[in-house]
Amino acid sequence: xxxxxxxxxxxxxxxxxxxxxxxxxxxxxxxxxxxxxxxxxxxxxxxxxxxxxxx
Numbered sequence: 001x002x003x004x005x006x007x008x009x010x011x012x013x014x015x016x017x018x019x020x021x022x023x024x025x026x027x028x029x030x031x032x033x034x035x036x037x038x039x040x041x042x043x044x045x046x047x048x049x050x051x052x053x054x055x
Contacts, residue, residue, distance in 0.1 A: 003032045010034075 011021050014036065022035040 003030060007032050007034070 007023065011023065011034075014021050018039055020037040020039055022037070024033040024035075025031075026033070
């Protein structure tokens with residue numbers, strides 16, 4: 001199983017779990033890099049506590 005095969009299975013599953021997936025294919029090697037962000041609801045700002053809640 002190649003890296004492309006793994007990514008073609010992994011990315012849809014991560015998207016279904018609510019992750020934002022950024023994919024970068026290396027130009028000079030066969031490496032594939034994934035950056036994952038997790039989204040909470042519709043707006044990302046709702047995921048973070050406000051400045052007042054941190055105090």
